[in-house]
Amino acid sequence: MTIREELEDVEAKTLSPKACLSRDSAGRERPEAPHPFRTAFQRDRDRIIHAKSFRRLKHKTQVFLAPFGDHYRTRLTHTLEVAQIARTIARALRLNEDLTEAIALGHDIGHTPFGHSGEETLAELLPGGFHHSAQSLRVVEKLEYEGKGMNLTREVRDGIHRHSKGRGKILDRRKEDLPSTLEGQIVRVSDVIAYVNHDLDDAARAKIIKEADIPRPLVALLGRYHAQRIDKMVVDVVSESLRTGLERIAMSPEVLKAVVELREFLYERVYYNPEAKEELRKTEKIIRDLFDYFRRRPEGYVREYPAVDPLETRVGDVIAGMTDRYALSIYQEIFFPRSWQA
Numbered sequence: 001m002t003i004r005e006e007l008e009d010v011e012a013k014t015l016s017p018k019a020c021l022s023r024d025s026a027g028r029e030r031p032e033a034p035h036p037f038r039t040a041f042q043r044d045r046d047r048i049i050h051a052k053s054f055r056r057l058k059h060k061t062q063v064f065l066a067p068f069g070d071h072y073r074t075r076l077t078h079t080l081e082v083a084q085i086a087r088t089i090a091r092a093l094r095l096n097e098d099l100t101e102a103i104a105l106g107h108d109i110g111h112t113p114f115g116h117s118g119e120e121t122l123a124e125l126l127p128g129g130f131h132h133s134a135q136s137l138r139v140v141e142k143l144e145y146e147g148k149g150m151n152l153t154r155e156v157r158d159g160i161h162r163h164s165k166g167r168g169k170i171l172d173r174r175k176e177d178l179p180s181t182l183e184g185q186i187v188r189v190s191d192v193i194a195y196v197n198h199d200l201d202d203a204a205r206a207k208i209i210k211e212a213d214i215p216r217p218l219v220a221l222l223g224r225y226h227a228q229r230i231d232k233m234v235v236d237v238v239s240e241s242l243r244t245g246l247e248r249i250a251m252s253p254e255v256l257k258a259v260v261e262l263r264e265f266l267y268e269r270v271y272y273n274p275e276a277k278e279e280l281r282k283t284e285k286i287i288r289d290l291f292d293y294f295r296r297r298p299e300g301y302v303r304e305y306p307a308v309d310p311l312e313t314r315v316g317d318v319i320a321g322m323t324d325r326y327a328l329s330i331y332q333e334i335f336f337p338r339s340w341q342a
Helices: 003-014 040-049 052-059 075-092 097-106 115-125 132-147 154-161 182-205 216-222 226-243 253-271 274-296 311-321 324-335
Strands: none
Touching (some): 040 097, 052 075, 052 132, 052 324, 075 097, 075 226, 097 154, 097 182, 132 154, 132 311, 154 182, 182 253, 216 226, 226 253, 274 311, 274 324
16 A cells, blocks of 8 residues: 555545545546655645746735735735635644645636736736636646646646635535535635735735724624634634535624625725725736737747637736736836947
């Protein structure tokens, strides 16, 4: 018996009957020989961590443009916070932590530079629209490894693709709108738990809001401090999910309502705040100008793969893959005049 098989046996003996076991994975698009000591989901997690698109997350904006402060969250630190919350919930429910972590680490891998402003701009430019969850799936399936893709398991790809509905329902009762595994559902709720809390923290750091601005009923229910609010939400998810007999990942109506209200507060006071949006309006122009330039002059910038996809889609791939600072650098290189050298 290999080490991997021993680990798979441990999963079967210790995890909940509702957990997605590594040995029961639906597999990969391209069959691969099993690894001697890593399970299928461990391999997926490792591939994501070692991917170039994952490393680029450290220089992509979450809400506040990273160059303007060292302590604001980036897309990478957001991803790590989601993974920590998701693993805590998965362990408490005796679900598969490796699957949960792999989905969490890959969920934003296709996000644009300049945060949601970049996403909204690309959605307007591309004929088929743009959403970061679909782009994350595209990255792992078609773009990484020079167009070969990571060949991840079906469960991880499903969780990445269906991790978010934007301002839609956090925990939808419609199964077709949710990830197919409980582990994927955990990442979906953990994503929201992470960003409503850390975006609130960053907004206070940026002095866009004050603690007194947060609605008092939300403070009374969820807690005054960052850690208190996260713990309250996580404990609620674990308790309510167990109450359903692990038929689904759930939140109590009271806490879910509070989380939705906190999210709406952030949209109104932070994401659409004129002061925060002012700098992001400049990034819209950067993305539009680069998109137009690459479409007219793709040579040297736009990949030739996937060859079956139209040029505009591949231009979108290039821009979505950029970090904030690379987008600023390439924009300067293309559009700023250069000093004349004698």
